Amino acid sequence: MIKATIIKEDFKNGKYNELLKDIYVDESLIDYQQTRYIKAIEKYIDLYGDTDVEIYSAPGRSEVGGNHTDHQHGCVLAAAVNLDAIAVVGRNNNIIKVLSDDFDIAPIDLNDLEIKKDEIGTSEALIRGVCSRLKELGYTIGGFNAFITSDVLMGAGLSSSAAFETIIGTIISGLYNDMKIDPVLIAQVGQYAENVYFGKPCGLMDQCASSVGSLINIDFKDVEKPVVVKVEVDFSKFGHSLCIVDTKGSHADLTDEYAAIPSEMKKVANYFGKEFLREVDEEAFFNDIAGVREVCKDRAVLRAIHLFAENKRVEGQVEALNTSDFEEFKKLIKASGDSSYKFLQNVYANCDVQNQSVSIGLAMSEKIIGENGVCRVHGGGFAGTIQAFVKDEFVPIYKEKIEKVFGKDSCHVLKVRKYGGMKVL
Known part of the structure; x- marks a missing residue:
């Protein structure tokens, strides 16, 4: 981990411009992303102080083929796109505290991961559900402070909720499991959180496309082990x-x-x-x-x-x-x-x-x-x-x-x- 102010200065000095081009594909977006990351780091510092931080990203997705097939164990073609949620994150003891853009999400105590009926349909439910399932599967979970900002269109078919679930799972993978949690498993955990805690009967395509990335053909015949094949095409x-x-x-x-x-x-x-x-x-x-x-x-x-x-x-x-x-x-x-x-x-x-x-x-x-x-x-x-x-x-x-x-x-x-x-x- 590196101090937030140091990373901020590195962004200002253009140290990460090539990285931004690699992630977002479009060179014309570098200035926008540079500014976006700097503002996110500044917001984190305002909220939590100049601590050691890491930065995570999870993309939105575009469904290219397979409209409403995933929940019937069907086949889909989906692409991760260059709109994403980014999170500036620092470790915390046993509490997860997230501000998502201007939305102040209530703290999640990791000692209490039971389903809450009054959280159905909320971001709190998604965080609690992801952590509960990862813990149940034997992974290490732990607290963190985060500022998350997203340019994935809310409620507009690019799957902002899947990007949110994916980024929470990826943060837990990075902070506490050496990034060793399989992306498909992170997707399955996100779906579990959305189905069981959030209360929406979604399929697995959105989470898979966000978590795995690229253009992917997914066969959900066996949803426990979906077959995910990258389609190498420009x-x-x-x-x-x-x-x-x-x-x-x-x-x-x-x-x-x-x-x-x-x-x-x-x-x-x-x-x-x-x-x-x-x-x-x-x-x-x-x-x-x-x-x-x-x-x-x-x-x-x-x-x-x-x-x-x-x-x-x-x-x-x-x-x-x-x-x-x-x-x-x-x-x-x-x-x-x-x-x-x-x-x-x-x-x-x-x-x-x-x-x-x-x-x-x-x-x-x-x-x-x-x-x-x-x-x-x-x-x-x-x-x-x-x-x-x-x-x-x-x-x-x-x-x-x-x-x-x-x-x-x-x-x-x-x-x-x-x-x-x-x-x-």
């Missing part, structure tokens, strides 16, 4: 950029909408005596569709149709990227988006049909982009973001026109970053 060589557009829709009060998707898919699986749709024979499903409709109702049937096809599309996307067939890759991205809209039905919430910001984003993007790219709903859906792969030369036009709809800086042009949860310094 998106820039295809002349397209990944654009994430924040349509400014709120995820508030949408937990029931999200929960209904895995619930309905599992209902179809249960009809065939299985727990998850991945285990159901597709031909048997289509041969008995009348019976499934009667028992499970139509929306569940449509969501199952999406699941079967989406798993195949992920395989096709990976093959297209590995063979540098970007046109085929784009076709599959568009097909995934169409399926999410028609069959999965996660583009707007039935409880609030007058608010359809994602639908507007897709409609306007198709009109603006034309033959210059493709777009789809991004992440969990219902509100938040859309994703577009846009030809590089057309990105400025797309950004300008889509921001007339959703406001300045609503379109984020991102890079895939190779690092997941990491110790920066």
